[in-house]
Amino acid sequence: MSNHPFQPLDSGLVPRFAGPSTFMRLPMARPEEVDIALVGIPFDGGATNRTGARHGPREIRNQSSLVRRVHHVTGLSPFDRIRAGDCGDAPINPLDLMASLESIEAFYAEIRAAGARPLTAGGDHLTTLPILRALAKQAPVGLVQFDAHSDTYDSFFGSRYNHGTPFRRAIEEGLVDPRRMIQIGIRGAISDAANYDFARTAGVRIVFIEEFMARGVADVMAEARAIIGDKPTYLSFDIDALDPSFAPGTGTPEIGGMSSREAQAMIRLMGGAHLIGADLVEVSPPLDPSGLTALTGATLMFELLCVMAGG
Ligand code: MN
Numbered sequence: 512m513s514n515h516p517f518q519p520l521d522s523g524l525v526p527r528f529a530g531p532s533t534f535m536r537l538p539m540a541r542p543e544e545v546d547i548a549l550v551g552i553p554f555d556g557g558a559t560n561r562t563g564a565r566h567g568p569r570e571i572r573n574q575s576s577l578v579r580r581v582h583h584v585t586g587l588s589p590f591d592r593i594r595a596g597d598c599g600d601a602p603i604n605p606l607d608l609m610a611s612l613e614s615i616e617a618f619y620a621e622i623r624a625a626g627a628r629p630l631t632a633g634g635d636h637l638t639t640l641p642i643l644r645a646l647a648k649q650a651p652v653g654l655v656q657f658d659a660h661s662d663t664y665d666s667f668f669g670s671r672y673n674h675g676t677p678f679r680r681a682i683e684e685g686l687v688d689p690r691r692m693i694q695i696g697i698r699g700a701i702s703d704a705a706n707y708d709f710a711r712t713a714g715v716r717i718v719f720i721e722e723f724m725a726r727g728v729a730d731v732m733a734e735a736r737a738i739i740g741d742k743p744t745y746l747s748f749d750i751d752a753l754d755p756s757f758a759p760g761t762g763t764p765e766i767g768g769m770s771s772r773e774a775q776a777m778i779r780l781m782g783g784a785h786l787i788g789a790d791l792v793e794v795s796p797p798l799d800p801s802g803l804t805a806l807t808g809a810t811l812m813f814e815l816l817c818v819m820a821g822g
């Protein structure tokens with residue numbers, strides 16, 4: 512498999528700061544050419560607080576030039592095991608949220624029809640909803656969500672479609688099986704004590720950060736694996752699951768979060784799961800001029816790629 516052309520630019524020949532800015536320095540590709548489609552969704556029309564996640568894909572591409580070929584723990588290169596390419600950005604209209612949901616869904620339906628699995632850089636967390644609409648129409652999937660927030664509210668400002676509601680809509684629309692869904696890292700004051708009632712009643716397993724700290728990475732991930740089983744599952748990683756000291760560039764930060772190391776370790780423990788796709792959302796580069804948050808996002812996408820590639 513390593514003879515295929517979908518290899519990162521050789522950084523011994525072209526320095527990391529040179530050349531086109533694609534995900535992990537991979538070639539641009541059409542979905543039918545690859546096993547894993549790296550995609551950006553430059554949309555933050557669902558953000559209820561600070562915006563800027565529309566700039567996430569471009570800056571994550573830039574910072575992903577630091578991603579190297581071989582995972583240092585497994586000794587394996589995902590680029591030898593599968594074909595991965597940069598399939599560009601989903602089409603969006605920054606002034607029309609509902610039209611954007613439709614155009615994003617259509618783009619991912621093409622990826623699915625081509626037989627590729629998407630690995631996405633958001634965008635705000637609403638962008639996960641049209642992805643799930645494209646991937647999970649036939650049967651509900653399992654979901655592992657890393658996040659400070661449950662994102663199962665009913666509406667904000669009279670709108671049912673924003674980055675606080677995607678997983679409520681996904682459950683209502685039959686895209687996600689709530690009994691095969693786990694949220695990890697949830698925390699922060701809420702506006703009403705009943706805010707978690709929908710998720711709890713539906714059967715979603717909510718692991719608050721306090722429980723995570725008490726039990727640790729391995730124990731929580733063993734439970735996550737038991738909940739999703741070996742059936743099709745989607746993984747959604749909101750960068751605000753991390754403590755803002757690790758990832759300050761995000762629209763709705765919550766202190767008291769997990770570390771970058773814990774996030775890496777948890778993603779690695781997804782190895783062997785039946786992942787139909789994954790995303791990394793809510794990186795807002797204008798809120799972190801240092802680039803750290805985008806670098807963290809890009810590096811977690813590499814961890815996700817390694818898991819999706821099977822090592
Ligand atoms: Mn979220």
Ligand code: MN
Nearest residue numbers: 659660749751
């Ligand atoms: Mn969040």
